[in-house]
Amino acid sequence: MDALLEAIGDPHRRTLLAALHDGPATVSELAALLPIARPGVSRHLRILREAGLVEVRPDAQRRIYELRSEPLAELDEWLAPYRELWLQRMAALHTEVRRGKKEHKEGEGAT
Incomplete structure (x- = not known):
């Protein structure tokens, strides 16, 4: 529960979750929503994945994120x-x- 609460405590991660509520998205699509560099977006996505809030699947060269x-x-x-x-x-x-x-x-x- 602590990891979950910590994960949703960040406004950037809540933005990503809100976007994924509408459906799966690529890292590029999600990165376009945040005013931070792509490595920062990847870090936020990793935290959401580790908290079990998102899952990722490869699709050729892309990674598709989906809300759990x-x-x-x-x-x-x-x-x-x-x-x-x-x-x-x-x-x-x-x-x-x-x-x-x-x-x-x-x-x-x-x-």
């Missing part, structure tokens, strides 16, 4: 309890805001 959804599903599962906690807190906040608006409205009618 399994690690992201694991991350989603790990985040589920935290998401539930925040949903509960947001629901409670919504209730308090509604209550405050109702009390404010009732207070205006009394004046």
Whole structure:
């Protein structure tokens, strides 16, 4: 999990993941998306590959990268309890805001 979180922690790697969400791409296509030199792009792709987020396959002289959804599903599962906690807190906040608006409205009618 640590390697996965570290891999998605970098904005350049998130850009690459977003691009691969649309489908497989070559290194050249991915490199065109980032304002860094090609060796840097290759380093980012290696980190994503080592974290299990992408897989690479050769195609003649090119390397095709493809997103692997399994690690992201694991991350989603790990985040589920935290998401539930925040949903509960947001629901409670919504209730308090509604209550405050109702009390404010009732207070205006009394004046």
